[in-house]
Amino acid sequence: MIIKHLPPIFEPARPVLQKIEDAGFEAYFVGGCVRDTILGDSIHDIDIATSAYPSEIKAIFNRTVDTGIEHGTVMILDHGTGYETTTFRTESGYQDFRRPDKVTFVRSLSEDLKRRDFTINALALKENGEVIDLFNGLDDLKHHLIKAVGDPNERFHEDALRMMRAVRFASKLDFVIATETLAGIKQNAALLEKIAVERIRVEFEKLLMGQNPVAGLNEFLRTGLYQYCPGLAGKQTELSGLLLLNNWQLRNAEQVWAVIVTQLGFDSREASKFLRSWKTSNELITNVKKMIPVIQGLKSKKLSPLTFFTAGRNAVQDANQVAKLYGWAIPDEQLMKQYNSLPIKSGKELAVNGGVLINDTGVKPGPLLGKIIKKLTVQVVNGELPNDRETLINEAEKIKKEG
Incomplete structure (x- = not known):
């Protein structure tokens, strides 16, 4: 098989392969970039494999970086771009079921490709567009098969x-x-x-x-x-x-995990414990927890302004995307219209802050101050008070008197 028109991402790298070949060695694009080229899918990066040993690659090119020299990987720096090039190799002795105990450099493309996971990923591509298929990967691509x-x-x-x-x-x-x-x-x-x-x-x-x-x-x-x-x-x-479920269109990890915790029926506390067991980031856990009340509100058709405010724009949008899977979502435009109608969208937009309340009402820093600010925020978000400095100061003084 010859690919006559390679995607643009390959063009700057072709001279690198040509230079390796001119030195008497083999060089190929390999792996997912070849598969996705044949399928017409988008390509984000390219991998290069060669019969040249790391020392030989370093002798051919003036600028290289040892990015994984023990596994035969050298980065070639060419016109401001780095190309990771890996020597053909065999691997053996996987005692931990994830890393080889021994790596041996070889000159054979076949030996290198036979250690790869699936036939559709064991394809090699010459810089002239010729596809090398030693394990029937093209046929498996044609028949949409994942085969070891x-x-x-x-x-x-x-x-x-x-x-x-x-x-x-x-x-x-x-x-x-x-x-x-x-x-x-x-x-x-x-x-x-x-x-x-x-x-x-x-x-x-x-x-x-x-x-x-x-x-x-x-x-x-x-x-x-x-x-x-x-x-x-x-x-x-x-x-x-x-x-x-239908209408799967998840766009980020937050949406992924929100679907899982929703499906498993977890509340916020259970979701936190579950997500920590997967070693997700604290930021992701926080974002998913913001989404849970919005998803439940969409399900029950009871979305309060405070739920919108507490979640924030991103969590609201992500929650609606999750809700689409279950048929609970509302149209995106309607959702954002509701969100945008909030009197304030963050605590920073409140007409008063701690400093103002300390100066104007005499309340001292501490738990009471925090409670006053929280209550004022809720009242403004719910439309019970206008976001007006004088009004809020008067209300703060009432709350202070009540203790």
């Missing part, structure tokens, strides 16, 4: 995360996992416990943001992978409800 290179059990023992990658690709590409590969995932699902939760989380988030999340989720549940993820063991019934 060689023995699935060996591939999953080399890196157990590949099982999550398989179900993620089922969603991302809307492909079907080949029978033998699927059987390999079922047989080795427990190995997922050997993998850092951060790595699993990345794949799970990508799965739910793919073009067909139901396909990936179905295999995630069918293979039993969910049992080895934080907080999901024994939750098959709850998670199976996700397979019935």
Whole structure:
């Protein structure tokens, strides 16, 4: 197969491959960038593999950086752009089911490609557009199949995360996992416990943001992978409800996790504990917790101004995107019209602050001051008081007298 017109991202890198070839070595674009080029999908970065050893790459190019020299990766700096180039290699001895104990540099493209996860990712592309397919990856692309290179059990023992990658690709590409590969995932699902939760989380988030999340989720549940993820063991019934949802258009990690905690029926406290077990950031936890009351308000059709105010614009928009999955959403324009009608959208917009109240009412810094500001804010948001300095000072004095 010859690709006559390569995407623009390849053009600046072609002279790099040509220079390696002129020095007597082989060089190819490899992996996902080749797959996505053939599928016509967008490409964000490119990977280069070569028969040249790291020392030979450094001899060919004047400017290089050792970014992963122990694994054969050298970054070539060319006209202000860095290209990571990795020597063909074989790997062996995966005692931790995620990293090779030994890496051996080789000259053979075939030996390098046979260690890759799936046939659709084991394609190589010459700088002239010729595709090298040694493991029937083009046929599997044609038939929308995710198939392990060689023995699935060996591939999953080399890196157990590949099982999550398989179900993620089922969603991302809307492909079907080949029978033998699927059987390999079922047989080795427990190995997922050997993998850092951060790595699993990345794949799970990508799965739910793919073009067909139901396909990936179905295999995630069918293979039993969910049992080895934080907080999901024994939750098959709850998670199976996700397979019935339509209109999947999740756009960020906050929306992903809001769907999961909603589906599992978690309140704010339970959601925090669950998300911490996945080692999500504190910022994400905070954002998801802001979304929960909005989602519940959309479900019950009881959205108060205070719910809008407490959540903030981003959380309101994200919550509505989640609610679309369940049929609870309201039109985006109507939602933002309600949000924009708030008298104030943050505490900073309140006509008085702590300093003003201390000076004008004599209230001292402390818990009472905080309670006064909170009460004034609620009254303004709910339309019970105008956001007027004099009015708010008078109200603050009343609250102070009441203690």
